[in-house]
Amino acid sequence: MRRRLAWLATLALIGGWFYRDRLRTYLKEAFANVRAFDLPTAGTYDALVASALEGFYARVAEETASAFPRGRVLEVGSGPGQLAACLAREAPNVTLVGVDISEAMVERASRRADEAGLAGRVRFEVGDVGALSFDDGELDGVVSTLSLHHWPDPSRGLAEIYRVLKPGQEARIYDLAHWLWLPAQGGNRLSLLAAASPFGGGEVEVVRWPGAVPAFVLLRLRRKEEAGSSGRRIGAKEKTLNCSRRSARIDD
Numbered sequence: 001m002r003r004r005l006a007w008l009a010t011l012a013l014i015g016g017w018f019y020r021d022r023l024r025t026y027l028k029e030a031f032a033n034v035r036a037f038d039l040p041t042a043g044t045y046d047a048l049v050a051s052a053l054e055g056f057y058a059r060v061a062e063e064t065a066s067a068f069p070r071g072r073v074l075e076v077g078s079g080p081g082q083l084a085a086c087l088a089r090e091a092p093n094v095t096l097v098g099v100d101i102s103e104a105m106v107e108r109a110s111r112r113a114d115e116a117g118l119a120g121r122v123r124f125e126v127g128d129v130g131a132l133s134f135d136d137g138e139l140d141g142v143v144s145t146l147s148l149h150h151w152p153d154p155s156r157g158l159a160e161i162y163r164v165l166k167p168g169q170e171a172r173i174y175d176l177a178h179w180l181w182l183p184a185q186g187g188n189r190l191s192l193l194a195a196a197s198p199f200g201g202g203e204v205e206v207v208r209w210p211g212a213v214p215a216f217v218l219l220r221l222r223r224k225e226e227a228g229s230s231g232r233r234i235g236a237k238e239k240t241l242n243c244s245r246r247s248a249r250i251d252d
């Protein structure tokens, strides 16, 4: 038995030596993914986490479609694209751009939109919330789910979101409730972040999902109107269409 174990260990060492470059690349990528979205691959995130949150995305899509019924909307940290697919169905007059730091996430999200026949209205690109590729005041709305607590510099992210929003328009940032995100240490971290950002403050609401569990929060931020600006007011209640409760699954 001991000899067999010794043989297996030797074989593993030899294999590790031959494939060391590939192993190093894999481990580097896996650690970067854990920092960006808690799991070593985009596929496992999609299968384990994103799929379990379908009901949450349906709710966020409904609320977001009501807040942004038309125009150009940015989703920050769009992950595997489940919310984007749902939101695109819910808001047929919206064009959606998803930005995510992970190439593998962007690839999955693009594939999902393609397979759902939404590619004309939904696209994804690799990018960092701290350095968005959009012009000042270009967008009609920004939405994000469960991404802010992964941003290395959330203040910079909020400043960029402010910059790309049209005056008078809104960002809706959903994230984990403070009790689920230990580094938040206290309930007012998001309020403090918002107050220190160019938005000058925001509203934090508890989001109860699933059921009555206060598992999430919504940070609502509005870019100030400029004198003489004719920006559309956000929040006007408009009828939303049905969003399929099940976002299309994609195979690996």
Ligand SMILES: C[S@@+](CC[C@H](N)C(=O)[O-])C[C@H]1O[C@@H](n2cnc3c(N)ncnc32)[C@H](O)[C@@H]1O
Residues within 6 Å of the ligand: 036, 037, 038, 050, 076, 077, 078, 079, 080, 083, 099, 100, 101, 102, 105, 127, 128, 129, 130, 144, 145, 146, 147, 150, 151, 152
């Ligand atoms: C926990 S996942 C959430 C994904 C998706 N929004 C959802 O609700 O399932 C966090 C996402 O934010 C992305 N992300 C992390 N840091 C980012 C950054 N600095 N800029 C843009 N995206 C980022 C990650 O790659 C990942 O896809």
